[in-house]
Amino acid sequence: MSLASDNQKMRRIPRQERAAKRVDALLDAAGDVIAERGFDAATMTAIAERAGTSIGAVYQYFPNKDALVFALRTRYGDEMEAQWSALGDAAQDCSVDELVDRIFALMTDFMASRPAYLPLLSVTLNFRRDAAARNRLRGRFAESFQRYNPALADADAFRVAEVALQVVKSLNPLYAAAKPKERKALVDEYKLAVSSYLATRLG
Secondary structure, eight states: OBOOOGGGSOSSOOOSHHHHHHHHHHHHHHHHHHHHHOTTTOOHHHHHHHHTSOHHHHHHHOSSHHHHHHHHHHHHHHHHHHHHHHHHHHGGGSOHHHHHHHHHHHHHHHHHHOTTHHHHHTSOOOOOBOHHHHHHHHHHHHHHHHHHOTTSOHHHHHHHHHHHHHHHHTHHHHHHHSOHHHHHHHHHHHHHHHHHHHHHHHO
16 A cells, blocks of 8 residues: 555546556556656656557546556555565565675566656655565565574564565665676675575574
C-alpha cells in the first residue's frame, strides 16, 4: 500500500479487463516517454500519443501527470517487492556470496528492463511503501539468514536483514548518477560491502 494525495489518485479505477489493459498501456507508454525525455519533458499528450489513444482517454483515469507517474511508481514497487520476496524464499538454496550476486543481479536487471525507473527516483511524489509490506520482506530475509546461522536470534536476524536491504537500496541514486561504464564497478563495490557484512554477521 502507498500514500497518495488527492491529485495523485486515479480518477477512475479500472474494474473490467479491457479498462485494466488500457491503464497498463498508459503506464507502459508513460515509462517509455519518461525514459526517453525525462520526467519534466514527458507530457500527457506525448504519453497519449505513445499509447495510441486520445488525451481525453488518459484524463478518464488520471487527473494529471503526477497521478499517472504515481501509478507507475506503484507498479514498479509492487513488481520489485514480488521479486524480492521470491529471492528471499530461494535464499536457503545458495551461499551468502551467491545470494548477494542474485540480489544485485535482480537490482540491475530491474533497472535495465524498466528504463524509467532511474529517472523517477529523483521525482518527489510522496511515495512510500506500506510498512507491513516492508516488514514482511525483511522477515523473509531474516528467516533465510537464520538458516545460515541458526543461533541468530529473531530480532538480530531482522536487524541484519533491515541493514542489508537498506544498504542495497542505497545503490539506486548512485547508480542513477554514475556513467554507464562506471556502474559495474560501483555494483562490485556494493557486492563486496554486503558480502563482507553478511559473512561477518552470519558466520
